[in-house]
Amino acid sequence: MQDLIRQLLAELGEDPGREGLQNTPKRVEKALKFLTSGYDANIDDIVNGALFSVDYSEMVIVKDIDFYSMCEHHLLPFFGKCHVAYIPSNKVIGLSKIPRMVDVFSRRLQVQERLTNQIAATISDIVRPLGVAVVVEATHLCMSMRGVEKQNSFAVTSAMQGAFHDNSRTRMEFLELIRLRSNIRGAGSAAELACADE
Numbered sequence: 001m002q003d004l005i006r007q008l009l010a011e012l013g014e015d016p017g018r019e020g021l022q023n024t025p026k027r028v029e030k031a032l033k034f035l036t037s038g039y040d041a042n043i044d045d046i047v048n049g050a051l052f053s054v055d056y057s058e059m060v061i062v063k064d065i066d067f068y069s070m071c072e073h074h075l076l077p078f079f080g081k082c083h084v085a086y087i088p089s090n091k092v093i094g095l096s097k098i099p100r101m102v103d104v105f106s107r108r109l110q111v112q113e114r115l116t117n118q119i120a121a122t123i124s125d126i127v128r129p130l131g132v133a134v135v136v137e138a139t140h141l142c143m144s145m146r147g148v149e150k151q152n153s154f155a156v157t158s159a160m161q162g163a164f165h166d167n168s169r170t171r172m173e174f175l176e177l178i179r180l181r182s183n184i185r186g187a188g189s190a191a192e193l194a195c196a197d198e
């Protein structure tokens with residue numbers, strides 16, 4: 001990878017041999033491997049048996065999970081907050097496991113919609129809840145740094161399954177509890193569409 005990065009620097013008009021760039025290929029390789037380390041992660045290892053039987057059927061919420069991901073169209077960061085809720089059927093998962101699941105899927109090349117859906121699908125698979133809701137709010141540097149559609153560089157995506165899909169009161173309770181910075185209605189694919197064509 002380091003040879004490719006040296007070549008990239010030269011293509012950009014830089015001198016890869018100059019002092020400030022001498023260790024850049026090594027650093028970039030290390031950074032990129034970390035930022036895409038989600039490909040190698042195993043969800044079962046992360047859950048590691050932290051599933052507990054409970055007699056509890058109220059909403060469980062983990063909100064304001066910071067995440068950093070990379071847009072697969074431009075290899076530029078998008079980042080923000082992820083909010084997750086589920087209603088247990090008979091099992092709950094250790095709360096610390098949810099941010100780790102978010103890391104697994106965000107540390108890959110992504111689009112925001114897929115990231116949102118993968119988090120929801122994984123929780124649904126593992127916990128088998130009565131419902132799961134995931135909302136992701138993110139700023140996309142591929143748009144804001146390049147001056148494209150500045151007003152839309154912030155995007156909100158959501159995945160609502162089970163009770164959160166079927167019951168508007170449950171959904172509203174969740175949305176009220178996370179108090180979105182922007183209105184969820186109408187948000188969705190703006191980010192992907194705006195950056196994919198440019």
Ligand SMILES: [Zn+2]
Binds near residue numbers: 076195196
């Ligand atoms: Zn992009």
